[in-house]
Structures are given as structure tokens and as C-alpha cells.
Amino acid sequence: MRVLIIGLGSIARKHIDALKIIDKSLIIYALRSNQNAEIINGVINVYSFDDVYKLNLDFVILSNPTGLHFQSLNRLKELKLPLFIEKPLFDKTGKAEDLLVKNIITSNTPTYVACNLRFLDSIVKMKEIIQTERINEVNVYCGSYLPDWRPSVDFKTVYSANKDMGGGVHLDLIHELDYIYWIFGEPEQTKATFRNKSSLNITAYDYANYLWVYDAFAVNVVLNYFRKDAKRSLEVICESGTYYVDLLQNKISFNQKIFFESSQRIADTYPKQMDFFIHQVLQNKDNFNSIDQANKILKLCLAD
Structure with missing residues (x-):
């Protein structure tokens, strides 16, 4: 598999570890905002969104700070690639967020918002x-x-x-x-x-x-x-x-x-979650905690 990660923090590394268990031939790219970003073994840095189009990706993991999710998803929707989105979906809700969700759904892009306790x-x-x-x-x-x-x-x-x-x-x-x-x-x-x-x-x-x-x-x-x-x-x-x-x-x-x-411990749910995403969401088009459902839960969370 060829996977792009946006946001290479601690949670992203858990997802990388989970992916490596599933696919030993995994190729991981990370979209970095800084040319001096840390070099991580096994991760290929890319520095421009324009370069992403050339990577022949299987899916994208979005795990940057929540406040950047809207901006990132607004750009990622152009790719129409499957999206594994770290929770929560956004840090706020409104007409712009609802429209973005609608556009991603309309494009038939497979999505999953990561809430790993469903696998405990x-x-x-x-x-x-x-x-x-x-x-x-x-x-x-x-x-x-x-x-x-x-x-x-x-x-x-x-x-x-x-x-x-x-x-x-x-x-x-x-x-x-x-x-x-x-x-x-x-x-x-x-x-x-x-x-x-x-x-x-x-x-x-x-x-x-x-x-x-x-x-x-x-x-x-x-x-x-x-x-x-x-x-x-x-x-x-x-x-x-x-x-x-x-x-x-x-x-x-x-x-x-x-x-x-x-x-099983909570840390063990990450490989189980990733396996479900690959085999059920990507391959079988399961709508389990899709972007639409996650947006509804976010509205309940924010009491909007």
C-alpha cells in the first residue's frame, strides 16, 4: 500500500505501527509544511500538495491538529482518495463544514473517522x-x-x-x-x-x-x-x-x-481498527463511522 499522512505526531505513529503489522511492503509519505522537518525512518517527506497527485496513493491519513482539519479536507476532496480521519472531524460545526461533508459524500469518497474504542x-x-x-x-x-x-x-x-x-x-x-x-x-x-x-x-x-x-x-x-x-x-x-x-x-x-x-488493551485497538478500515471500508465500502455520522456526533459533542 501507498499511504499519505498529514500530521506526523504521536497518534500518526500509532497508525503507522498498525499499518506495518498489516502490510510489510507499506510505503508511507508525509506531507510536511517545513523543509527542515524531522526525517523519520521509513517515511518519505513531501513538501508540496501538488506533488501528492504523482504518488499513486491508496488512501490518506489525516492526523494534524483538529483546527486544521477543515482546511486539509477542503484540499483533499480534490483527490477523491479514501480518507482515514483522526477524531474529531472538526473543532466547530456550521454551514461551511456541512457543505464540505456533503461534497465529500457526493463524490462517493470512502471515509472513516477514527474512534478506536469501538474496537475495544x-x-x-x-x-x-x-x-x-x-x-x-x-x-x-x-x-x-x-x-x-x-x-x-x-x-x-x-x-x-x-x-x-x-x-x-x-x-x-x-x-x-x-x-x-x-x-x-x-x-x-x-x-x-x-x-x-x-x-x-x-x-x-x-x-x-x-x-x-x-x-x-x-x-x-x-x-x-x-x-x-x-x-x-x-x-x-x-x-x-x-x-x-x-x-x-x-x-x-x-x-x-x-x-x-x-x-486486549486500548493500545491494541489501533491495529484492529486499521485492519477494519482496509478490509471493510476500503474493500467492502462499509459506512462504519463515516464522515456523515461523525459530523452528527460532533454536533452533539459541541452542543450545537
């Missing part, structure tokens, strides 16, 4: 379980400490901490909203609260709270950047009892007794 064994299992359960309440929590995400870098300089770069816990952790949408569907009503008043002292939101209301139950989602003892959980309270999913340990308890666990 415990989340997949819970999607199966709830089909036969009467649900009364759902609680979702994801809290971690932003300075620990990239220990070697001043956390206040990264896009996550900066609103004007498309950062914010609601966008970084859109994974939680994505898997709730995937499992339970679109809510009937929504409310959201955003804050950035914690001791982190950053411009982006470091706390988000969502209430999604469905016909027979409600989902409460809490996200934050300031919890030092990381926790990532899904609790589904049913008529039959309570399911508790520990996403970090990839296990499910029912009424406080473990009944499902997997050795």
Missing part, C-alpha cells in the same frame, strides 16, 4: 448485551491528568490545552460520546456544561458534562483533564442488575462480579 472488546460485548436488557440509567466517566499525557512536553503548549488550536476535553474524549452513540443511537434531547476553571489553568475546556435523554433512560457523561488517578468507565443500570465496564482493564462486572475480561 468490552465495549463490543456491552453493545451485544444491551440488546436484550431493559435499561434504566447509564453513567459514563473518563478522567485523566493532561500533564501525564505527554510527560516530556509542557502540557500548556499542546493543542489539547489550547482552545484556539481546537483543543478541549470534550473533543479529545469524544470517544465516550461516540461509543454511546454507537451503542444506544441518537438521543432525543441533550444538555451540556463546559468549564475550564480547574487548577490546570488552560484556555481549552478541561471539564465537560453531558446529559443525553432517550425514550426509556438517560445517559450522564463526565469528562475531565485533571484527575491524577485515571478512571474510564461505563455503568449500565438495568432491570436485571448493574453492568460496570472498566475500559482501562477491559473487563465487565455484573452486580460486582466479573463475568467478562479480555487481555
